Amino acid sequence: MAEQEITLEPSESRVVSFEATPHEARTYQVSVDGLTGSFMAMAPPFDPWVYDVNGDGYIDKAERAKAASDYFAGIITKEQVNQVFALPSPPTPPACATKAEKLKAVKDYFDGLITKEEVEAILSLPTCPE
Numbered sequence: 001m002a003e004q005e006i007t008l009e010p011s012e013s014r015v016v017s018f019e020a021t022p023h024e025a026r027t028y029q030v031s032v033d034g035l036t037g038s039f040m041a042m043a044p045p046f047d048p049w050v051y052d053v054n055g056d057g058y059i060d061k062a063e064r065a066k067a068a069s070d071y072f073a074g075i076i077t078k079e080q081v082n083q084v085f086a087l088p089s090p091p092t093p094p095a096c097a098t099k100a101e102k103l104k105a106v107k108d109y110f111d112g113l114i115t116k117e118e119v120e121a122i123l124s125l126p127t128c129p130e
């Protein structure tokens with residue numbers, strides 16, 4: 001409990017302030033030498049992107065699982081977990097590429113349309129049956 005001692009002359013007034021760091025979003029009762037009041041601590045607005053731990057702009061399986069476990073632990077609300085789930089998931093890479101797609105990727109690479117990493121990713125896929 002914070003304490004401050006001040007002395008006032010007759011008819012003098014002074015502002016006395018106390019600092020408080022609330023740790024929960026709720027109403028706090030305050031009492032100063034019999035004078036009572038209250039203040040309300042508000043939770044900061046929820047940002048579902050805090051679950052994008054790797055910052056790639058997608059919510060992957062592990063990030064989704066963390067949001068779900070936070071929901072079951074009562075850390076976030078159902079509405080908040082749904083906000084996280086509504087964010088885009090990472091695009092799933094295709095399971096295979098056709099010969100034509102692989103040839104196009106090589107051509108696109110030489111035309112400067114895609115990067116070396118992108119052409120390599122396509123070429124490393126198994127070839128789809130035609």
Ligand SMILES: [Ca+2]
Nearest residue numbers: 052054056058
């Ligand atoms: Ca992510």
